[in-house]
Amino acid sequence: MDKLREWVSHPLNLLLGLLASFASILSVFLYFHSIEVRELTFLVHPFRTTVVKSGQASRLKASFDGKEITNDVTAVQITFWNAGKRAIRRSEILEPITVMTGADHPVLEATLRKSTRQVTHISLTGSQLDKGEVEISWDILENLDGGVLQLIYAGDAAVPISLQATVEGQGSIRLRAPPREVSMSPEERYANRVKINKVQVCLGIVMLAACLFPFVMTVLEKASPQRRISLWLWCFVVALVLLLTLMRFWQYTQSSVPFGL
Secondary structure, X not given: OHHHHHHHHOHHHHHHHHHHHHHHHHHHHHHHHHOOOOOEEEEXXXXXXXXXXXXXXXXXXXXXXXXXXXXXXXXXXXXXXXXXXXXXXXXXXXXXXXXXXXXXXXXXXXXXXXXOOHHHOOEEEOOOHHHOEEEXXXXXXXXXXXXXXXXXXXXXXXXXXXXXXXXXXXXXXXXXXOOHHHHOOHHHHHHHHHHHHHHHHHHHHHHHHHHHHHHHHHXXXXXXXXXXXXXXHHHHHHHHHHHHHHHHHHHHHHOOOOOOO
């Protein structure tokens, strides 16, 4: 125990221990970050457009298979992409990827509005539109590859959108909540991002100061061995919190929608 206190009491050993702690935590983070997984993700736009409103006088009428539609007609956009680092190939789709509005709300039209790259060859199958089902397929979907699907269906904006799919190596398909910025104006989005950047800078300065303070105090005040051990442990805890915060922020930025709604 005396030798340990003597080793910790030296400022250089304290600095080396702190750097070793950083390196150990960083190596664990890089290991898990390097693992390649498939992560097919869907996001339903929270705002839908009413194309035809039932019960209102209008010269615009909608029909499906020659039958006039008497209820609302609504348009919705659905973004899908591979948020994982491992590509999703056609042969790895074990169960067709199907977006559903329900048999009571047939899909009148399904179109692919956007795609990240033409090489993905994203296509839609509309053989079950009358049942409210649209199948999506592709040749390959690499990291952040995807598209924006637009559905025009018979029903109001409250119709739930569900999906069904089985991808090899992925337990369940991820349905992501819409980002808060979707409901903001461009000016509000800019102001919000500036505010977030300022908070991140302040947080980083506070964390760095809290991490360096015990080391500086140890060197300047020549603290006792017991005090040095507690300060060293404090440095380790603060460094761990800082790294976990940065990991969370990195994960958020990497999993963002590839082409914002």
